[in-house]
Amino acid sequence: MPDPTPATAQHLAQPLRGQRIAVTRAEQQLGQARRLFEEAGATVLDLPALVIGPPDSWGPLDDALAELEDFHWLIVSSTNGVEAVEARLQQQGRCLAGRPAGLKIAAVGRKTAARLEALGAPADFVPPDFVADSLIEHFPVSGWGQRLLLPRVQSGGRTLLAEAFGEAGARVVEVPAYESRCPEALPSATAAALAAGTVSAITFSSGKTVRHTAKLLERQFGNTWAERLASLALVSIGPQTSRVCRELLGRVDAEAHPYDLDGLVAACAAVLSP
DSSP: OOOOOHHHHHHHHOTTTTOEEEEOOBGGGHHHHHHHHHHTTOEEEEOOOBEEEOOSOSHHHHHHHHTGGGOSEEEEOSHHHHHHHHHHHHHTTOOGGGOOTTOEEEESSHHHHHHHHHTTOOOSBOOSSSSHHHHHHHOSSOOTTOEEEEEEESSSOOOHHHHHHHHTTOEEEEEEEEEEEOOSSOOHHHHHHHHHTOOOEEEESSHHHHHHHHHHHHHHHGGGGGGGGTTSEEEESSHHHHHHHHHHHSOOSEEOSSSSHHHHHHHHHHHHOO
16 A cells, blocks of 8 residues: 555644634633644634633532532532632642542543542543443442532533432532633634634534533624524534534534544544545
């Protein structure tokens, strides 16, 4: 089999070369996504669709953490949840690495598990697929009689975990650990590229990034905002994000698999390949 030509080799190494990708992430979390897309050859347009901040009150989380030894499992579904729990524990003079001996941790997603590892508190269970449904399906013990702590985003998150474990007989304490709010406006460079029709794709990392992007586009372009999406690909990180894309934007053109940033880059490359 002949060796690939230089042009073909370059395309294989940088499958998004020449593409302009708008990446929706939290303002504080654009760095890793930018690096992965740029390594694949893309020009990255920042589209920060979330501003991560504290919940309206720390009280419910602080109260739950004060009783951490009474829980069997801590279930975290994002690095934001991990960071919030660690920060509040440190306010109490404790940390996740020194958690009670009887407390196990389940983490949804490779990045969430990596953050726990970095804190010296490796997850006891990570589901094979990086979504909440997979955690429920593969959870290593019966929920019956288990007391579970679920720190989560204050608004807009799914209640699937709490509902499913509650139906299985678990005692679930679900508390707001952080909030993800909508920024005021699109970055000027991204708005200009969307107006000029030079964006190849927009990637979405959660249902809330879809909702906030739609709001930002409407603020920028008025009633014709949806027209700005007609010529570009809409790429989702997973099934629930895809559902919100279809609901609000009318379609989704590709979905990541696995459901993480590497999968998102691969999905973009697949849908934009000639």
